[in-house]
Amino acid sequence: MREFDLVIVGGGPAGMAAAIAAREKGLENVVIFERDHSLGGILNQCIHNGFGLHTFKEELTGPEYAYRYAVKVDELGIPYETGTMVLDINDKREVTIISPGRGVETVKAGAVVLAMGCRERPRGALNIPGFRPKGVYTAGTAQKLVNIEGVVPGRSVVILGSGDIGLIMARRMTLEGAKVKAVVELMPYSSGLKRNIVQCLEDYDIPLMLSHTVVDIRGKDKLEGVYVAAVDSKNVPIEGTEEYFECDTLLLSCGLLPENELSRSCGVVIDPRTGGAVVNESLETSIEGVFACGNVLHVHDLVDFVSEESARAGAAAADFVKNGRRTGGEQIKLIPGNGVRYTVPGTVDVTNVEQEVHIRFRVTGVFRNSSIVMTCGGSEVFRRRSRILVPSEMQDVVIKKEKLEGLSGEMTVEIRGE
Amino acid sequence: MIKELTCICCPMGCALTVEVEGDKVVKVEGNTCKRGADYAVSEITAPTRVVTTTVISVQGRPVPVKTAVPIPKDKIFEVTEKIKSAEVSLPVNVGDVIIEDLYGSPIVVCAKVG
Ligand SMILES: Cc1cc2nc3c(=O)[nH]c(=O)nc-3n(C[C@H](O)[C@H](O)[C@H](O)COP(=O)(O)OP(=O)(O)OC[C@H]3O[C@@H](n4cnc5c(N)ncnc54)[C@H](O)[C@@H]3O)c2cc1C
Numbered sequence: 001m002r003e004f005d006l007v008i009v010g011g012g013p014a015g016m017a018a019a020i021a022a023r024e025k026g027l028e029n030v031v032i033f034e035r036d037h038s039l040g041g042i043l044n045q046c047i048h049n050g051f052g053l054h055t056f057k058e059e060l061t062g063p064e065y066a067y068r069y070a071v072k073v074d075e076l077g078i079p080y081e082t083g084t085m086v087l088d089i090n091d092k093r094e095v096t097i098i099s100p101g102r103g104v105e106t107v108k109a110g111a112v113v114l115a116m117g118c119r120e121r122p123r124g125a126l127n128i129p130g131f132r133p134k135g136v137y138t139a140g141t142a143q144k145l146v147n148i149e150g151v152v153p154g155r156s157v158v159i160l161g162s163g164d165i166g167l168i169m170a171r172r173m174t175l176e177g178a179k180v181k182a183v184v185e186l187m188p189y190s191s192g193l194k195r196n197i198v199q200c201l202e203d204y205d206i207p208l209m210l211s212h213t214v215v216d217i218r219g220k221d222k223l224e225g226v227y228v229a230a231v232d233s234k235n236v237p238i239e240g241t242e243e244y245f246e247c248d249t250l251l252l253s254c255g256l257l258p259e260n261e262l263s264r265s266c267g268v269v270i271d272p273r274t275g276g277a278v279v280n281e282s283l284e285t286s287i288e289g290v291f292a293c294g295n296v297l298h299v300h301d302l303v304d305f306v307s308e309e310s311a312r313a314g315a316a317a318a319d320f321v322k323n324g325r326r327t328g329g330e331q332i333k334l335i336p337g338n339g340v341r342y343t344v345p346g347t348v349d350v351t352n353v354e355q356e357v358h359i360r361f362r363v364t365g366v367f368r369n370s371s372i373v374m375t376c377g378g379s380e381v382f383r384r385r386s387r388i389l390v391p392s393e394m395q396d397v398v399i400k401k402e403k404l405e406g407l408s409g410e411m412t413v414e415i416r417g418e
Numbered sequence: 419m420i421k422e423l424t425c426i427c428c429p430m431g432c433a434l435t436v437e438v439e440g441d442k443v444v445k446v447e448g449n450t451c452k453r454g455a456d457y458a459v460s461e462i463t464a465p466t467r468v469v470t471t472t473v474i475s476v477q478g479r480p481v482p483v484k485t486a487v488p489i490p491k492d493k494i495f496e497v498t499e500k501i502k503s504a505e506v507s508l509p510v511n512v513g514d515v516i517i518e519d520l521y522g523s524p525i526v527v528c529a530k531v532g
């Protein structure tokens with residue numbers, strides 16, 4: 001059986017950053033398993049720019065951002081095996097993989113980093129009645145078709161959902177000569193970035209229909225058109241508001257879900273709020289020596305945050321391999337309070353914190369002139385005022401170790417208006 | 419003339435009301451900070467965008483490319499068309515230039531392909 005100190009599952013930005021950090025901590029025997037034929041993950045198909053402003057202080061396209069990390073992986077001589085899919089991980093950290101070259105193989109890992117990314121919500125999750133004619137794709141599938149395969153799936157397009165991938169694809173299809181008739185959004189606001197609304201829709205006069213949804217589809221074998229209707233405050237379609245749009249393509253952009261089938265099958269405890277693993281301050285899951293980072297842990301909007309988080313996971317995994325687990329510290333349990341949907345991590349053991357700990361979360365709605373407040377046992381540990389907090393932006397709070405020393409029990413993270 | 423814009427510089431997304439005389443901005447309202455005013459001036463007087471697209475290589479695989487610097491916004495379609503008709507043969511690498519100058523910008527390759 002081949003043995004590795006560290007096995008990394010997935011070679012996207014998360015997997016690459018984790019591998020680099022582990023190697024820089026002196027761990028030699030590291031490997032990345034990637035099911036695709038190259039490193040880079042979802043970034044390979046995200047050819048638009050806007051990546052890496054925090055990390056490189058310039059705006060890169062997705063492939064350029066991935067390339068910088070792939071070059072680093074090569075420079076450090078970190079081995080990676082592409083075309084290799086991880087099938088199973090057990091609690092002894094035996095990892096089963098399949099590849100064309102070696103067939104099914106089980107390898108032994110000192111530690112594992114899960115970096116499988118996320119996938120789009122399947123269309124079954126959407127409540128569109130009727131047939132499933134040709135011409136209905138998720139926005140990410142369409143992105144892959146256009147940017148990787150070089151195939152433009154249609155000439156006239158309606159997009160359901162105004163998340164960033166849908167907005168990006170509205171512009172992309174327009175530049176490829178298609179007519180994008182409308183972007184339809186159920187909610188009264190878009191979950192996409194302002195910048196994308198301006199530069200992907202307004203620049204091309206593509207209408208954004210808020211509080212609307214697709215109620216019916218016409219076309220038996222091939223899509224012919226869709227019916228769009230306004231919805232009331234309970235998201236119920238309002239009768240008589242239906243409008244027909246002729247189109248050969250419907251793109252669904254309805255959010256992302258961490259890709260955790262593998263984690264579940266090996267018994268990692270999943271947080272239903274994030275769809276990702278429950279982790280501690282070291283980004284270690286409920287299985288000892290198995291770490292998680294990037295979009296498989298919680299869906300990120302900024303790849304810079306993915307890289308930074310994953311470097312911490314890689315460093316923690318290297319530390320685990322070299323020094324084993326440090327135990328015995330006081331546990332602090334993080335509780336999402338008013339306005340906070342979840343926190344990553346869920347628990348903090350102060351003994352394992354080197355200098356500081358990152359606490360990341362999303363807010364439940366739009367909060368203006370409010371503060372992020374953390375309290376533990378009646379005393380305030382952290383407070384930061386913000387002019388605006390929005391659900392589409394992940395919050396990142398960094399707390400120094402000194403602030404946490406001596407604390408135990410529950411620490412509440414909440415938003416307070418003032 | 420009055421123009422309405424949304425500032426894209428931060429998540430506040432302030433609704434800007436811009437008073438324009440000829441091609442000059444005389445007043446910006448609705449911005450919460452100076453960045454909003456600067457944005458309004460550049461959007462009104464000389465809006466520019468980085469264009470990213472693909473060009474199908476001789477071998478058939480798409481190659482992602484971009485304008486190295488922002489180009490005038492009203493030239494987006496023209497630039498995209500010109501890029502599409504460029505002849506590109508694999509292999510290519512990040513940073514390769516496929517067109518020297520389109521409205522002041524070189525067109526550069528964004529990925530290693532082939
Ligand atoms: C369409 C889209 C547009 C985006 N736009 C922006 C933007 O403009 N700016 C920005 O900053 N961020 C953007 N993001 C976010 C950013 O790209 C992601 O946060 C980032 O790519 C996540 O990295 P990751 O490594 O966690 O996941 P991924 O990039 O998804 O990589 C996961 C990798 O794991 C592999 N894998 C999965 N399961 C297995 C298995 N069982 N065995 C082996 N390998 C496996 C996959 O093949 C993949 O290569 C965008 C994301 C998407 C989806």
Ligand code: SF4
Nearest residue numbers: 425428431432450454
């Ligand atoms: S004007 Fe200032 S505060 Fe308002 S959106 Fe622009 S950058 Fe943000």
